[in-house]
Amino acid sequence: MRIVGCHECDAVMEEPFVPDGGAAYCIRCGALLFRRHSRTVEVCFALVVAAAILYTVANVYPFLAFQMQGQQTHTTLLEGVDALMDQGENAVAALVFLTAIASPACEIGLLLYVLGPVFFGFRLPGMAVAFRFVEQFRPWSMLEVFLIGILVAGVKLADLADIVPxxxxxxxGLLIPILAAASNFLDAEIVWRRIAEEA
Ligand SMILES: [Zn+2]
Structure with a gap:
């Protein structure tokens, strides 16, 4: 038995079973307690596959190109981290590596590991552990902050050199809304239910 609290009137009640696509309302004031997205696994799996492709493109192709006095320099994300380390900016390099490379890779990798088997209906070892990681990890994924940093740096550098995105x-830029949408559509309760069904 699980207990839920109403955000509107603070009533505490036993969590009702809600089928996919349904919603639960407070027994006292009628406020919406929670909604179960229908097709959460299908939609999220599709979004995460798209995110994995975009992530690969984001790491393989040049991120920015600088044009200065007729010379053009391309940089990929990883080369950027490398260049920062060469300049002794180890803390900034670590931050860029964590926020732009490692954290999305973890998030996408773990989500694929959980949603893939749930979608296709088979089981992999450690799915429950992986999904618990996803849930704890979500608040720490801050790609948008990284993108704002890039934009600010780009505006400041615009006087010195021509910047070609x-x-x-x-x-x-596409990866951020797609990961946010996946996170928004992800209904942990349904995923847990489907993991349990496969067991
Ligand atoms: Zn209520």
Whole structure:
């Protein structure tokens, strides 16, 4: 038995079973307690596959190109981290690596590992552990902050050199709303239910 509290009137009640696509309302004031998205696994799996493709593009293709005095330099994300380390900016390099490369890779990888088997109806070892990680990890994924940093740096550098946005920057710009949508559509309760059904 699980207990839920109403956000509107603070009433505490036993959590009702709600089928996919349904919603639960407070027994006292009628406020919406929670909604179960229908097709959450299907929609999220499709979004995460799209995110994985965009993430690959974002890491393989040049992120930015600088044009200064007729010379053009391309940089990928990883080369950017490398260049920061060369300049002794180890803390900034670590931050860029964590927010732009490692954290989305973890998030996408773990989500694929859980949603893939749930979608296709088979089981992998450690799915429950992986999904618990996803839930704890979500508040720490801050790609949008990284993108704002890039934009601010780009505006400041615009006087010094011509900045040409690369393919990876567009991929990154698309990756952010797609990951946010996946996170929004992800109904943990349904995923847990489906994991349990496969057991
Ligand atoms: Zn209520």
């Amino acid at each position: 690369g393919t990876a920057l567009y991929a990154f």
